[in-house]
Structure formats: C-alpha cells, structure tokens
Amino acid sequence: MIEKMNMSKVEQKKQLKEKRLLTAAFDLFSSKGVNDTSISDIVTHAGIAKGTFYLYFKDKYQLLDIIVQEKTDELLIDAMKSANEKQFENAIDQVVHMGDYIMDYLDQNKKMLKIIYKDLSWGVFSRTREYDDKNYDRLKPIQDKFIDNIVALGKKRDDAEKELYLILELIGGIMYNAIVHEKPYTLKEIRSSLIVMVRRMIKKIKTPT
Structure with a gap:
C-alpha cells in the first residue's frame, strides 16, 4: 500500500513538471515566437532543470505539437458541444454556429491563435503524436454526432468529413490573417463573407445513388 502511494506521488510530481513545461512553452511561444524561444528559456520560465526537459520531450517542436493538439482539441470540443x-x-x-463560436473565441484569445496558427483541423484529423489522447475520447462522440447531422442533409459520410476539414482549414487560415495581421482584411470586414462561404460549402445537395 505504501509503495503504491509513493508511486502515485512520483507520478503526480511528474505530471506537474510536465504541465509546468507546457504552460511555460505556451507563454513563450505566444509572446516571443517558436524560433526565438530556446529550451533554456522554457526551463527557466518553468523553474525546472534543463536536463529534466529531455525526460519528457524530445525537443521544443514536440512540445509545440502537443500544445497545438491540446488547444485545438479543447476549442473544438467546446465549439461542437455548443x-x-x-x-x-x-x-x-449548426455548422455556422460552430464557426461563429470559434471566431468569437479566437478573436478574444489572440495568444492562442498565434500558437495554433492554421492548424485548427488537427483536433479532428491528426492523431499522430505519442501523447495522452484523453481529449480525443471526449471529442470523438461529439464529432460523430456533428458529422451525422451533415450526413442527414443527403451527404455521404466521407464527403461530410472532408467538408468539415475544409471548413476548419478555411476558418483557421482566414482567422489568423484577419486577427493577427489584419490583412488583407480585418475580421469585421471578412466575417460575413466567410459565413456565406461556409453555407455554400455545406448547402443541401442530394448525394447521387
């Protein structure tokens, strides 16, 4: 029993250090940029020895992948659930509401937008990293229900999944340029046109039998 309790404390400390590294990296990547952030910067900001970093991560780019996955997972879970x-x-x-939710959130969280860049679709379509996919277990049933509703319009499931991917890529790319750079249009200038594009992409078309 004592051995199990000790193992639990060791695991808790490990998870705490990992979380501190992820939080530090997020803060630095969003403020300084990935290229100008070193591993030394990350461990100093986290208050952790540099050698400890490599017990958790291969390099800063693996850290970035994990952050992008985690952040996009959470946003998509909330948007689709809403x-x-x-x-x-x-x-x-329903899809337009999801798009509005994402746009409103990212407009209020520019720091996060700088991190996920144009990788909004990762939360749904990229599960390649070796990391805890607990969020995906939450996202998958919500995603399936969402796609089922698109299929109900008369679409094939494969087409519905592709459309969801294209919509997320479209929103992610335009949002980054409109919010971070405000070029070639601001979000206010481009938002209504973006919604029209989304509607056109999923308009009701019967699938040929």
Missing part, C-alpha cells in the same frame, strides 16, 4: 446542444432547423445553421 452547436450540438442548441436547436437548429438544419445542419447548415
């Missing part, structure tokens, strides 16, 4: 919980006449309005 859209699934509301009542809409059709899946088109």
